[in-house]
Amino acid sequence: MTASPSSNRELTAPPSSNRELTAPPSSNREQMKEFSKKRSRGSFESLPSACEASLKSGSTSKSDRLLKPTEHRLEKPNVKEGQVGLNDLGEGAHVIYVPDAFERERSKELFHRLSSGIPWEQKEIRMMGRPILQPRLIAYMADDPSMTYTYSGSTLHPTGWTDDVLKIKKKIEEVAGVTFNSCLLNHYRNGQDHLSWHSDNERLYGPSPTIGSVSLGATRDFMMKSILDPPEKYCFPLGGGAALVMRGTVQDRWLHCVPKRARVKDARINLTFRSIICAEKAAH
Numbered sequence: 080m081t082a083s084p085s086s087n088r089e090l091t092a093p094p095s096s097n098r099e100l101t102a103p104p105s106s107n108r109e110q111m112k113e114f115s116k117k118r119s120r121g122s123f124e125s126l127p128s129a130c131e132a133s134l135k136s137g138s139t140s141k142s143d144r145l146l147k148p149t150e151h152r153l154e155k156p157n158v159k160e161g162q163v164g165l166n167d168l169g170e171g172a173h174v175i176y177v178p179d180a181f182e183r184e185r186s187k188e189l190f191h192r193l194s195s196g197i198p199w200e201q202k203e204i205r206m207m208g209r210p211i212l213q214p215r216l217i218a219y220m221a222d223d224p225s226m227t228y229t230y231s232g233s234t235l236h237p238t239g240w241t242d243d244v245l246k247i248k249k250k251i252e253e254v255a256g257v258t259f260n261s262c263l264l265n266h267y268r269n270g271q272d273h274l275s276w277h278s279d280n281e282r283l284y285g286p287s288p289t290i291g292s293v294s295l296g297a298t299r300d301f302m303m304k305s306i307l308d309p310p311e312k313y314c315f316p317l318g319g320g321a322a323l324v325m326r327g328t329v330q331d332r333w334l335h336c337v338p339k340r341a342r343v344k345d346a347r348i349n350l351t352f353r354s355i356i357c358a359e360k361a362a363h
């Protein structure tokens with residue numbers, strides 16, 4: 080599998096041009112424009128009630144008052160805060176957000192064990208034809224050595240599971256209600272390490288994949304942006320012990336990223352669990 084633009088996480092282009100790269104086929108785009116119109120006409124059934132009220136009144140101040148004063152919200156008052164539990168983003172896209180899936184002490188212990196117990200690597204990837212170092216460390220585990228995963232021009236070969244990661248997998252499978260057979264681990268050394276806008280829509284995961292994520296260590300903002308025009312944005316602050324599940328049409332209709340945060344000095348580990356249903360070799 081060659082890296083498709085949408086699986087290139089190191090894009091530095093501004094979000095608007097980036098969005099073009101993941102735009103759906105034109106017939107699909109028409110349907111989505113219609114969906115977008117519906118939303119801007121004021122059909123907000125799927126929004127949390129506090130956001131709904133402020134959007135209907137055309138004011139952002141009400142929802143702003145509900146938000147904690149973190150950096151991105153001061154910069155971007157149009158970002159909605161993800162709600163604890165099930166977030167219905169519309170058109171079959173759902174996000175489950177559980178900030179305390181692991182208790183505090185347990186998540187700290189797991190963070191320390193994973194920080195030192197996993198062979199983290201900083202991969203060289205290709206960006207606009209040039210080699211660059213990925214702005215974070217990674218590791219990759221799966222059920223079977225044949226379950227390779229290629230993105231941004233780099234193929235990852237899985238190692239086997241460690242006991243700690245298997246325990247984390249069990250927990251996120253309970254939250255997501257599905258089983259996973261692979262996991263990409265990202266180690267953000269500080270607020271400079273980041274992950275650009277992308278969607279995990281690779282063929283090997285099949286249509287409408289469920290992706291389960293667990294965060295350990297420093298809190299980082301997990302941003303989501305719809306590919307509709309105008310795009311909607313959400314922020315889910317993912318602290319140590321948080322679980323987040325993306326399911327349904329999320330990978331088709333939304334992009335996500337972990338932006339740089341200058342104020343964050345500490346490290347964070349994130350594990351995204353996925354289920355490969357069609358190995359890369361077979362997908363060619």
Ligand SMILES: O=C(O)CCC(=O)C(=O)O
Nearest residue numbers: 263265279301337349351
């Ligand atoms: O670090 C995160 O929260 C997101 C990771 C992610 O989106 C990915 O690995 O594809």
Ligand SMILES: [Fe+2]
Nearest residue numbers: 277278279335
């Ligand atoms: Fe992702």
